[in-house]
Amino acid sequence: MKLKDFGFTDGINEVIGITFKSDQxxxxxxxxxxxxDESDRARVKLYTSHTRENIEREGILYTNVILDPIVFSISAFEDLDSKFFDSLNPPIIKNALSWCKFSAKLTGAFAELTLLDGQICGKIVRAYNRGFAALIEALIYATRYKIVEDRAKEFIENEIYRCKNIVMRCGSRREKMAFKILEEKLGVNF
Ligand SMILES: Cc1cc2nc3c(=O)[nH]c(=O)nc-3n(C[C@H](O)[C@H](O)[C@H](O)COP(=O)(O)O)c2cc1C
Structure with a gap:
């Protein structure tokens, strides 16, 4: 089993990480x-979060490769509820392209991952969309927004504003809806 079998390439792969606290x-x-990507090894830098806590306790991380902007936007701020899933064991979000199960061992700021299981489960064909890429970029900034100081906030606001222009010009309806979720969650109109 290799990472590339499930859609991972060398570099950084933006996916949805799924962990459990009991049944939650x-x-x-x-x-x-x-x-x-020919190997079964990867790593992830983990800031303080529920994901990190769950990994520390359970030693397991599931991932879903998925291209749904709304799934990324909601997950950046809260947990998807069960109606977003086709299955919870293993956890597969509707429209996911693949799922993987990793053993995960924390070492300092990182978790070292070893692929245990996985499956390809989707066949979506979608042209590259700059709006989706810009949304992901904006969400990364948005998740940092609340934890940085005022001067950094100004920089982040400018970056998200720049991303919004691309989302609005190039994105589909779903990227635009996902950006609206970002604005609602931050309480800022960019
Ligand atoms: C595209 C994207 C990639 C992210 N990558 C990471 C990451 O590698 N490590 C991390 O700790 N947080 C990352 N984040 C931030 C977390 O998703 C975010 O802090 C989330 O709210 C944590 O949720 P939790 O407390 O439920 O675990 C990323 C956010 C986005 C939008």
């Missing part, structure tokens, strides 16, 4: 860092 499902976008 937790979802968060994560950047899975891959050096060699």
């Amino acid at each position: 499902v937790n979802t968060a976008p994560l950047g899975i860092i891959v050096d060699d």
Whole structure:
């Protein structure tokens, strides 16, 4: 089993990370860092979060490769509820392209991941969309927004504003809806 079998390439792969606390499902976008996609090893830098707590306790991380902007937007701020899932064991979000199960061991700021299981489950064909890329960029800034100081906030606001222009020009209705969720969650109109 290799990472590339499930849609990962070398570099940073933006996916939805799924962890559990008892039966409670937790979802968060994560950047899975891959050096060699022919291997079964990866890592992820983890800031303080529920994902990190769950990994520390359970030692397991599931991922879903997915291209749904609304799933990314909701997961960046809260957990997807069960109606977003086709299955919870293993956790598969509707329209996911693949799922993977990793063993996850925390070492400092990172979790070292080893692929245990996985499956391809979707066949969506979609042209590259700059609006989707800009939305992901904006969400990364948005998740940092609340934890940075005022001067950094101004920089982040400018970056999100720049991303919004691309989302509005190039994105589909779903990217625009996802951007609206971002604005509602931050309480800022960009
Ligand atoms: C595209 C994207 C990638 C992200 N990658 C990471 C990451 O690699 N590590 C991390 O700790 N947080 C990352 N985040 C931020 C978390 O998703 C965010 O803090 C989330 O609210 C954590 O949720 P949780 O407390 O339920 O785990 C990323 C956010 C986005 C939008």
